[in-house]
Amino acid sequence: MAEYSIYQVDAFTSALFHGNPAAVVPLPDWLEGALLQKIATENNLSETAFFTRGDHDDSDFHLRWFTPVAEVDLCGHATLAAAHVLFNELDWYGEDIKFSTEKAGILTVRRQQDGKLQLDFPARVGEEIEISDDSIAALGARPEKLFLARDHMAIFNSEAEVAALAPIMEKLARLNDTGVIATAPSDRLGIDFVSRFFAPNHGIPEDPVTGSAHCTLIPYWAKKLGKTTLTAQQISLRGGDVTCRYVKEAGRVHIAGHSITYLKGQIFV
16 A cells, blocks of 8 residues: 545635635656546545656656546646645745646646746637527526537626526536536626536536636637736636636637645545
8 A cells, every 4th residue: 555645725716615626646656547536536526636747858747637537638726736736835946837748738837926826728719609409408598609619618698697507417418528618797897707617527517616618718708808818707606716818829828826725634545
């Protein structure tokens, strides 16, 4: 039986019990994928991040993410949490960290002067598609527009409409293998847009704050509002705050937020 450190970090918040909790497990070497999945299932958080030291010159660490039921191709809040652990618990010396990933390439996280960590992620621009009867039935409401990138993204006219959604998870699971975003302009000063994110196929009926969803949200709202720097809020029960920037010419988005350590311990596997 081996012993490994584990951390739990609330991401996209500066207050405990808000934002999105992620587990982070630093590893000296990779374990079998089946064991990583068992650890993530045991943690029963929306994501568990595992990292090892980078095995080539263009990255500092290699990073993988697991929900309670599957490995995923990209995760924002668990990347933020992994960087938080390196900067704040493991005394990483630099001002940025380069993570290599299998499907999302190199992801850089940079420490900002205001204490936030900024993720540099690929933009995933959605294409508008027809609003089907299935999508209306799954969401329990008719959106104004519907887009598709990795996730479906349903556009509503008001924050109140998004807050009131009560989707039918079994139908959402049939709509998209990964997840469904619901979003609208905010009616509050200083917040440009709000969102919610549902991923029943990954064992996450509603995710508290979803960094990867902003890969699609940011390009849409940047174009819609005619600005490249935006402030967003995910209006789940826990809630979370996201600072956004669209770097269109590079096909990238910058996603920034605060984070705070909740738990430090050891696991034995």
